[in-house]
Amino acid sequence: MDGEKAASVTAELRARGVDAVALTFVDNSGITRAKCVPVGRLERAAVVGVGASPSFDAFLLNDDLAAGRYAGGPVGDLRLRPDLDRVVPLAAQPGWAWAPADRFDQLGRPHPQDTRAILRREAEGFAERYLPALAGIEIEWTIYPARPDGGSRPAAAGPAYGLERVIEQADYLRDIVRALTEQGLTVEQIHPEYAPGQFEVSTAPEDPLGAADSSVLVRQTIRAVGARHGLRTSFSPAVVAAGVGNGGHAHVSLRRAPRAGQGSAPRAGQGSAARASQDSARRAGQGGSGEVLIDGTGPAGLSALGEHFAAGILAHLPALLAVGAPSVASYLRLRPSRWAGAFACWGVENREAALRLVTGLAVGGQAAQAPDSDLKASAEQWFHASPHLEIKCFDLTANPYLMLAGVLACGRSGIEDGARLPEPVDVDPATLPAAERARRGIEALPGRLAEAVDAFEADPVLRAAFGVELHDTIVTVRRAEIELFAAAGADEVVAQSLWRH
Numbered sequence: 001m002d003g004e005k006a007a008s009v010t011a012e013l014r015a016r017g018v019d020a021v022a023l024t025f026v027d028n029s030g031i032t033r034a035k036c037v038p039v040g041r042l043e044r045a046a047v048v049g050v051g052a053s054p055s056f057d058a059f060l061l062n063d064d065l066a067a068g069r070y071a072g073g074p075v076g077d078l079r080l081r082p083d084l085d086r087v088v089p090l091a092a093q094p095g096w097a098w099a100p101a102d103r104f105d106q107l108g109r110p111h112p113q114d115t116r117a118i119l120r121r122e123a124e125g126f127a128e129r130y131l132p133a134l135a136g137i138e139i140e141w142t143i144y145p146a147r148p149d150g151g152s153r154p155a156a157a158g159p160a161y162g163l164e165r166v167i168e169q170a171d172y173l174r175d176i177v178r179a180l181t182e183q184g185l186t187v188e189q190i191h192p193e194y195a196p197g198q199f200e201v202s203t204a205p206e207d208p209l210g211a212a213d214s215s216v217l218v219r220q221t222i223r224a225v226g227a228r229h230g231l232r233t234s235f236s237p238a239v240v241a242a243g244v245g246n247g248g249h250a251h252v253s254l255r256r257a258p259r260a261g262q263g264s265a266p267r268a269g270q271g272s273a274a275r276a277s278q279d280s281a282r283r284a285g286q287g288g289s290g291e292v293l294i295d296g297t298g299p300a301g302l303s304a305l306g307e308h309f310a311a312g313i314l315a316h317l318p319a320l321l322a323v324g325a326p327s328v329a330s331y332l333r334l335r336p337s338r339w340a341g342a343f344a345c346w347g348v349e350n351r352e353a354a355l356r357l358v359t360g361l362a363v364g365g366q367a368a369q370a371p372d373s374d375l376k377a378s379a380e381q382w383f384h385a386s387p388h389l390e391i392k393c394f395d396l397t398a399n400p401y402l403m404l405a406g407v408l409a410c411g412r413s414g415i416e417d418g419a420r421l422p423e424p425v426d427v428d429p430a431t432l433p434a435a436e437r438a439r440r441g442i443e444a445l446p447g448r449l450a451e452a453v454d455a456f457e458a459d460p461v462l463r464a465a466f467g468v469e470l471h472d473t474i475v476t477v478r479r480a481e482i483e484l485f486a487a488a489g490a491d492e493v494v495a496q497s498l499w500r501h
Helices: 002-015 039-047 054-058 115-129 163-168 170-182 208-228 272-284 304-315 317-324 375-385 400-417 434-440 449-457 460-466 468-484 490-497
Strands: 020-026 032-038 050-052 078-082 096-104 133-137 139-145 187-192 198-203 231-234 250-256 343-348 353-358 388-391
Touching: 002 039, 020 039, 020 078, 020 115, 020 208, 032 039, 032 050, 032 208, 039 078, 054 468, 096 115, 096 208, 115 133, 115 208, 115 400, 115 460, 133 208, 133 400, 139 208, 163 170, 163 187, 170 187, 170 198, 170 208, 198 208, 208 231, 208 400, 250 304, 250 400, 304 317, 304 343, 304 353, 304 388, 304 400, 317 388, 317 400, 317 449, 317 460, 317 468, 400 460, 449 468, 460 468
Parallel strands: 020 096, 343 353
Antiparallel strands: 020 032, 050 078, 078 096, 133 250, 139 198, 139 231, 187 198, 250 388, 353 388
């Protein structure tokens, strides 16, 4: 079947003038790596795969290799197979197409450290047991002139969020919208951001695997459009050591699917809280499609399911930073009073809380309901007008597959445990006296990558979700990056990270 489908896809690509296909995967340092094949070899790649060393699991952002127990050595080989359902001709790279790839061993078994497979498994398991999840990742970036000296000044000088900046780069921004739209993505917003030369784009939410794939495609498209306009693109969380950097906020929600029978019976030995959570999930899954995070009954109108899901994410945020803010540069951005979410708290429309409840068009604790239609159409029409959770402490040095898999695993854990949220925070936590923060249980998130790695290493939920091999390799890669920058000042960290992601 893969061969037949590949033949059909190949014929379509040839008809559209495609000569080569880039097969991509994202490593544990958050860098998109690629193997490319002529379009005539796509059929073989779909069936047999393209060789790739497993050592990529241990690559650092500077292309050094970390030596770990399960990755980093010279022995072995994997096979990359393109996802034929996601092959996209690239609008900003004529003659090229792109496809995300899954990695298998030479016997055809999924590679245990393939992050795309891990997200697929986590998302499918969550949907089967509870409800389908939706996700989206905001993309923020900064542009510079593509000069031999690297261009030290951003390529847009207009004020923060200002129309002047749009006018300065009108053709460039238009071409980004055109390219993304031609590639099948729905652009929800594109606008100037706070820092000089900084912009942001949001696309319509998708299932978690689709959202992670799209975040890769969006970034590579922005980079390609920029190159055609004589611009160089940085997605780094720190472009100036003391300035505001680029975020990669994750948005997640749960939706009723237009089908019955979701959920499953509680496992033997589960406590009453877990059984009640699963009962709530099964009840939420009944009926038409629509939002289920808010029903007016819990904190800020959250449903029981929504509260448990959010509380699970919040409880594991220190550990999640090791996959959501996984670079040394991440902690130059993750500072209080910069809208980066530096405190482990939640709040309603609070942009200084690490976990923000976006209320959308909810009124009186009730969510606006989408029409009874297919899930994708419902997502595109209602996600940004409906309640969802935004995780603000993440950035684009993250592997998006790891990040979303970790979020789903922690949200699932919250549902299973019947986790409860503390009181919401309605101010910038940094403005509260330390004693008041302590009284309310508001703690700062890790301020250094080493602290996040320690929390990650000790987290049983993420260890179980990722598996022993990947969990150990992530720790190895993170500690190797910490060692790489052990003697570096902030300016050197910025310089070495600026163009890598």
